[in-house]
Amino acid sequence: MTRLLFRQLGMLFGLGLLSACQTNVPAGLPSQTAVQAPADVQVPTQSALPQANGEVLGQGSVRVALLLPLSAEGTSAQVGREFRNAAALAMEDVGANTLQLVIKDTGRDATRVQAAASEAVLEGSSLVLGPIFAADVSAAAGVTRPAGKTMIAFSSDRNVAGSRVYLNSFLPGGVVTRTVSYASQNGVRSVLGFFANGPAGDIAEQAARAAIQANGGVMAASVRYDGNEASIQQAAAAAVPVLMQADGILIPEGGPTPTAILGALRSNGGDLTGKRLLGTGQWTTANLSDPALQGAWFADSDQQRLTAFKARYQGKFGTAPTANAALAYDTVVMAGSVVKRFGPAAFANSVIEADSGYAGYAGVFRFEPDGTTQRGYAIYEVSAGGATRVVNPSPRSFSGS
Template sequence: MAVGGCVGGDVPYGLPAADGSQAAALPAGNAPLVPASGEVIGSGKTRVALLLPLTGEGNAGRIAAELKNAAILAMDDVGPETLELVVKDTGGTAEGAASASAQAVTEGAAAVLGPLFAQNVRSAAPPLATAGTPMIAFSSDRTAVSPGVYLNSFLPQGVVQRTLRYAAGQGVRRVVAIVPEGAAGDIAEAEARRTMLETGGEVTAVARYSYDDMSVYEAVRGAAEAIGAADAVFVPDGGNSPATIVSAITEAGIDASQKKILGTGQWTTANLADPVLAGAWFADTDQGRVAGYKQRYQARFGAEPSLTSALAYDTVVLAGNIARGAGGIPRNAIENPVGFAGYTGLFRFLSDGTTERGYAVYEVRDGRPQIIDPAPTRFSGGS
């Protein structure tokens, strides 16, 4: 099946040709007998539940509406006869997620997609574990994984690793990391240290800041000697942080033009037109693919979607293709080492439930990100 602009040329979107290792866990034609509770999309024999915070507080309901729209678009592409997709409202609460997942088990769902928030994922997992029903959730908190619980999300470790591995391949050995206070900074620091060690380099210093200019200047001044001796400065944060930090380095008397500035996909929220960021490198999802998804979504629903909603599209298409090939959603098919190619790029689920993704590396040129190392089209060891 070819989904416009979505299928990669080297990695099939769905199951590869059967080689004996992708045994179906459920025989084709076993339709659930219990009526479904929730909005039903499609008429396929494989029932899949989609858990969303449709009536959740704050932005939860808005994001949930986007995910639901993305699922509708995906069902248009895989065909309504491929799945019976049952949308269940969690209310954005742990209790609601647990109730919805238990209901999905009772109704014979072959898999559960979602929920969105880490605590909801943890609460939804026990009923599914008892039944042996896999879950593909959308949380970016890798601590939410457990046996049979997979995360189709943008885990921050992966994009940090891609940026620093590329930089190491270009001769970068000594890196100073300037990271925000809090959990996000902790994750970025830990992955930066691990990746540089694996590539034969090191993180020579870490400076932390709060979200005010004085804190940034103090962090830079405290690490000034290390920055002066480093090959690169790693700034994983987005927004105003990259430009403010690089400007602070210059104001501290350090020649930033002799240092490679490194970032992550968070830089899509930064002002890349600021001259201080020219020449910087950062890894991110292939924005060309994402643009194709956003155009289709806007044409159908009249609004520009978030990148998160593309995860729901890819996950529903993935489930549909697995169901078509296996008659159910077995875990060994979800963990297919070849992986899948979607609008969010190349990805595959590892046995620990986390997701490995293929990211592109960008350089800031003329105020815009330009790809200097394309996203991979296949995973090593995946054929």
């Protein structure tokens, strides 16, 4: 099977279920003729699988391992527990007879990560999910890749993606691309960009330049800064001479940074009249009630879907999860969906990389051949008092699918 075949079928593998509590999750397209799995591909039955070490959820004939830092110190363990709980919630929806999910505790130690990955391989796991953190992904890949096992991890560091290692995460470049593309298509032809020094700023600048160029616009200037007042003032002073040439001002960082940069521009004589402010989902941590941010556009995940997920999670486990936990839910249900549809061929590259992608609580997503993920984001506009409204909804499918 090739990616062209999946494109021709035009299938969106919907992860949404039909229960009333999940009406905000996309249900996907109507069922279509399933691609037949190759006859010579076999998956062991549950009785043929060796005993698994770890928490086991479900009794399906296809085993999937989930590597999490459950016994790590500090916030790492909290993140691990959220992902475990989200996966358990997903297993309730997938059905106990679809998958057998084995949850393995890795801590944050490379040796334990590799030991857990080795166990997963020896126990007959057809797919490995996790780890969460970049260093752990690299450690696990050193085991799973030589063994010919596919891994879907949750790191946002695209450098650890690659052959047989996919990332289902919120990669920082994607949300910048969505913001800038929408703005470029809606009158913002010249952009002044502020990017923090460091790898995240490098990624944001690269994504912004590519999106602006792809939409026929120009980068009026790119200004870099460190996270202190003096550096921001210096960056603003350097930007003021080109401010008149820009239709929009892009500030990917959240927290106090947008307000600080705009204040620095004004204090250096900059005129912000008529400039469209552009941000990212990080702006949910900014002071959106600042009048200077009114009318700004930023891309973020569909908050209605994520709110539905958080409500379900809190109802089950008593606490509100982070948005990242939805990635674990979506990935487990994705695994169950393709097993139901494709059986023994479920985790072939041609299935995982289907152009039509998948849909879940964190929105539509699809895996690229380089292991990275393309996601669908909504565009929000900041209104009076810090409220936000959707001005361009997140896509329900990918263009051309």
